[in-house]
Every structure is written in structure tokens, then in C-alpha cells.
Amino acid sequence: MEMVISILAAAVRSGTPILFATLGEIIIEKSGILNLGLEGIMLIGALTGFSVSLASGNPWLGIIAAFILGAFITLIHGFISITLKGNQVVSGLAMTIFGTGVSSLIGKAFIGKTIPGLLKTPFPVLNRIPFIGPIFFNHDLMVYFSFFLVVFLSWFLISTRIGLNLRAVGDSPRAADAMGLNVNRIRYLAVLIGGGIVALGGAYLSVAYNKMWTESMTAGRGWIAVALVIFAIWNPTRAALGAYLFGGVEAFQLRLQATGTSIPTPLLLMLPYLLTISVLIFISIGKGKGILFGAPASLGQPYFREESD
């Protein structure tokens, strides 16, 4: 029992960076912009979070800085996709390449340093619920913030006017434009806020999870998040489910390594990626060959307002 609880608690912790990235990407994709640059944005968030925490001694300043810089970096992708109507797949890849490069270039000075980082803050009262308490409510504040974000986004996307407008822009920019919505402005806002949240995922990794910076430390988590958005059919609650599933695999794999199993480590390290592919196959079979339910209908397509002259 003890063992199960500790693995599940670890699943929540290691799922949190992926969860932030997935939630951020859901916001961006809901507006109709496909952003494959998650890996790069997360790395920039991780480095910003770590370096500012180290310099200021305050992990929260690091996390806030990561949000702000992540938002502005994603703006590059937004500008190419929204205003310049460039290819969003390639621009996202450019973002990944760029983010990997910039973070290792500037991050070189921070390798080998450690910070106290975010400390564990048991949630009052709730942490005493048997089973649930130690799994969900015995973490740091960012984990609780991610819970809040899941609940908030579920409500925001479905029940608020702004959420409705966001979805309208992602499904049919032409109709949204005709309704009087400013398509470009809404898309820019989605990219800014979503990009910031993606960067929080990176910052969590360096400030709370590992408490240090290493080159390319996201190790594909950004791409797993891209897959999870599809798995979650753009639904924040399902995103949490998926993220913890991946967190669970990671925790399990680390536990196995620690106990000294005879399975070679490289094969264990493959697990999350194999799981991603299996999950994608599973969801794709389930949805048949049609358009995925919940997918923004105009995802990845630039919007050009036709003007006759």
C-alpha cells in the first residue's frame, strides 16, 4: 500500500510539467494555431526559471519570469503563423531547434549549480484524507496551481464568453470574423497565454522537480504533450489524466531502475515514447477516420481575410 501511494504521488509530480505544457498547448490550438515548438519553449522556460531563481534566491520570481519569457518567445511563432501566414509545422520545428540552441548556449554557465527550489507544502486539511491526501495534496504549490488550472480551463473554455469566442476563432475564423470578432487579436492572446503556461512546465522541471539545469532536460516531454493534446481531445480534465499516466510510467521506470532490475536501462527509457505511440494509435482507432471530435476545425490553417478590390 505504502509503495502504491508513493508511486502514485510520484506520478502526479512527474506528470505536472507535461500537464502544464499540455494545458498551454490546448489554449493555443483551440484558437486554431498549431504549435509544435513546445520542446523549445519548455527549455527556455526551464532555463529562465532556474537562472532567475538562482540569481534572486526566490523560486517564484523564476517561475513568473519563465511565464513572461515563454509568452514572448512563443510570440515569434504567433507572428509567423498569424500575421505572416507561414507554415505552422515548420515554424514550430524552428521554435524547437531555436529553443534547444538558445537554452544550451546561455545555460552553459548554470550547469552543475543547484537551488533549494520549490519546497513541499502539504495542503492543509485535504492532505489528511486517506489515500487521496498523500497522492494529490502532499506536493508543492505549483502542483496545486496545476489542479486549479485544469478546473479553471474546463470552466473557461465551455462556459465563458471569451472561451466561446476562442473556440469560434479556432473552428471557423471566417464566421468569427463575420460575427465581429478580431480573429488575429484573439489568436495572439491565446499564443501569449498558452506559451507562458507551456514555459511553466519547463520551469517546474528545473525549479521544483530536478532543482538544477541540464542541457535538453525536457527529453521529449514537449512532444509527449503535443501527443497528449490529441489524446485529451482538447479537454483539460482528460489532459490531466494523460499527464499523470505518463508521470506514472516515468515514476515506475525510475523505481525499477533503483531496485536494480535485470532489464537494461535503455529499454526502460523507451517506455514513455512507446506509450505515446500506443496511446495515439488507441485514440485514433477509437475516433475512426473522421475528424477528431473536439479538434478545432481550422487548426493549422492561416486565416486570410479576402478583400475585393
Add this chain to the structure above:
Amino acid sequence: MSIYFRINKRTSSSWLLSVFLPFISVLLALIGGSIFLAFLKVSPIQAYRGMFQTAFGDWYGISETIVKAIPLILSGIAVTLAFKATVWNIGAAGQIFLGALATTAAVRYFYVDNRGIMLVIMFLFAGIAGGGWAAIAGYLKARWNVNETITTLMLNYIAIHLADYFIYGPWKDPDSLGFPMTAPFPEAARLPQFAGTRIHYGLFIAIFFAILFWFIFRYTRWGYEIRVIGENPKAAQYAGIYYLRYIVLIMFISGAIAGIAGMGEVSGLQGRLQHGFTAEFGFTAIIVAWLARLNPISVMLVSFLIGALQVGGESLQILMRLPIASTLVLQGLILFFVLGGEFFRNYRIRFIRGDER
């Protein structure tokens, strides 16, 4: 009186723009990169001069640039083929790894002490392994519409760990003093090199494939079919092109070429498979293909330029102690500027004075 601007689609592409766009993009990227260098208190002029001199300063630099260009040409063509059909194969890196692994397997288990025969065996192994690896993603796409961008990428990570498994495990050279590497390949399993350089005969394979695919795209029915699939899958179906079967085939061939790039690296260059064998250039191939506007002949030229950038980047590592990933900053910036620049190829901007509206 105010000035407005109006954006219209261009009716004809500007020849001048398509020629100069890549150069302007590279130039702007170098300027952008200098900001980061300055941030690290490194003189950009000194850095770029160092890069240029290392890559072009002497025959050795040029030969090293060609060494880097060989795998870039091959994987650039692999990516070009897939992108032309709008199949987002971004897993060239994984396919390169599989090619390298299969080459090593061929040397271990099917060794023939005759260079001609051995090279053919390795070529087939690398092609089939890389192609098969990519075809997994192609099949999943065709069968269940599984997003190939993500599957090819996940297969990258799996391939890296698979290679590590063999390098650290069953294939580790007992005489390597604990270093994770296989035993060196025997002479018959080495692609010959030009005397005095590290340029290997993979160059001929690369040039051959570039010309072959240029011809296929331009003059053959298959080239036409790939273009139709890429631009309009519905039209392809209407014309009787079997879209799904084609995707698997395109993925296979694309992966096979990437796999052969992997063979060139282990058989022509390193002579063994070792930990730290990188397939970074699998990503760089995307930049190459996009800069070359999916034209195989331009891929050769662009590969040479990017190869020079990488050789120069290595000099930054040695001379200025910058991490090797620094060139990724420049590569990312180049890609951003190319994408941005395409706007000016596709749209015409006109400035209109307020009273004309």
C-alpha cells in the same frame, strides 16, 4: 492624412525574391545570432570570422564542410520527398540511427571479406532498416490516421535508446576499456575515403540521389503523383492515386535514404558505432529541405552552406568554448527568417494613402 497598407495575394511569383530570400535569411539570422553572442560577451565579428575561416579558410576546412554536407544531402532529400507529399516525416534522426544500427549488424552477422559485396549488403540493410522504421509511422497514418509528426518523433527517441542498448550491451567492444562503442569495422566494411581527407564515397551516393530525385520530381509520373498528393489529397483520390498506399511507400523510401545517410556516417566516417553518435543533422535536414524549397539540386547547395555553418560552429566550441548546440540558434533563426520571408513571396503589400480609400 494617414497611410494604410493592403495585403494581396501575388499572382505570379517573383523570381528575384526566390533567389535572394535564402541569402537574406541567412544574413538576418547571423545578425540575430550576434545578439546572443554579445550577450555572452563574445565578439560576433570575431566569432563569425573564426567560423568562416575554419569552414572555408583552407582545403582542410572545405573538405570538412563536404564531410558534413554528405549526410545533410541524403537526409535533406529524405525530408524533401516526404514534405513534397505533405507527409511530415520529422523522424530522419531516428531513421539515420536505424541505418547505422543495421549497418553495424550487417558487419557483425553477415560479414563478407569483399568490399564490393559488403558495401552492397550494408547499403541494403541500412535502407531497409531506415525505411522500415519510417514505414511504421506511414502504416499507422494510412491505417488509422495516426498523426505522423508525433510518431516519427517518438520513434526518434526510441531509436536513440535502442542504439544505446546495443552499444552498452551485446555489441560493446570488450577491448574498448569500458567505452561504449562497438569494435572497429574491418577494412572491407569501410566506404573508401579520398586520400588525405575524411570525405568518403558516400558523396557519390548523395549526389546520385540528388540528381535521381530531381529527375523523378520533374519528369516522371511518380513525381507528379507525389505533388498532387501533397497539394490536394482529394484531387489525388479523384485522379485514382491510392493515397494511403502511397503514404507508406513515400515513408519507406524517405526513411531508406535517411538510413543510408546513417550507413555513410558509420561506414565512411567513424568506422564503428559509438555512444554519442548523433543524428542532430536529422533535424537540420528539415532546414535544408525548406531552404532549398524542396528542390533536390538546391538541397546539395544548401547542405554545403549549412555544413560550413556546422564546421564553423565546431570552431566556436574549440576557440570560444561555446556549446556545440550554439549553431542550433543560428539554424532556428534561419528557419524563422525563411518562413517570414515567404510571406513576401506570396503576398504583395501596397501602401495606400488614407484619402484614397
Add this chain to the structure above:
Amino acid sequence: MMVDENAILKKYWKNPIAKRSLINWREVARYAHHLIRKYYIAVPHVRYPVKNLSGGNLQKLMLGRELSDSPQVIIAMHPTWGLDVAATKFVREQILKERDRGASVLLISEDIEELIALSDRLAVICKGEIMGVIDKPQEVTPEVLGLMMAGTPLKNIQKVSA
């Protein structure tokens, strides 16, 4: 896709456009020019992107592409949907020309005037069932067609009027 590439969509494997897997682009250009002249397609040159064509010109290009092989059977579904007056007239003329040549044309439309003007025989379908076949569409009143479209079989209408 360019205009010339689109023009050969249904014959890119046939002689003389292609010989043994090789496409003869000179022949393709010649053929595209032929279509442009014959069907009055307004386009600056044959290497012009199809996506930039206006609706009328796109329809003419597709019409030319499909009709140039003298098909035996033509199924035209809403062939003038969204076209301007001149383009509509041109498309209708081409369909009649094909009829005169001897092709069987199945015209599917919801435009009653178009149906009456073009058809030799007219069948009205309501909820998947044929309500009746009219042999001389030009002599039937729109009221009768309206009744049939609403689900009254032709023979019931004739009984009432007789």
C-alpha cells in the same frame, strides 16, 4: 497545383501526355493552352496557381478537363452553382453541346429554371423516391414540379387535372 498540372489530372498517364512513366511537359503546356482557348478560361499563363482562379474560371477549367475526352456519360451536379451570368450561360451551352454530340447527361440540380431549360426528360425525387418522369419538361408548369418536389406522385396530379 498549377493550371497545366490540374488540366492533366485525368490523363497524366496517357499518351501523348506521358510516355513510359515520363511526362512530356511541352505536350502538357500545349494541351493546357488548348483548353484555355476552347473554354475561354481567363488565366495569365499555364503555370498559374489554380487556387487563385475565380469560381467561374475554375469551373470552366474543370469542365474542359472532364469534357475534352468526349465522355459517353456526364453527371453534372449543380454545375452553375455560384457562377455569374456569363459563366452560367457558357456552362449551360457546353452541356447542351455535349448532348447534341450524343453523350448522355445526367443533370442534378435544385435550380428549377435551369432544369426546365436544359432537360429533355426530368425526374423529380422526393425523399429518395422518384415521383415521376416528365417527357416534355418545357410544357410542364412550375406548380406541378412544386407538388412533385413536395411528395405528390405525378400520376396523382394528372388524375386531378384530367
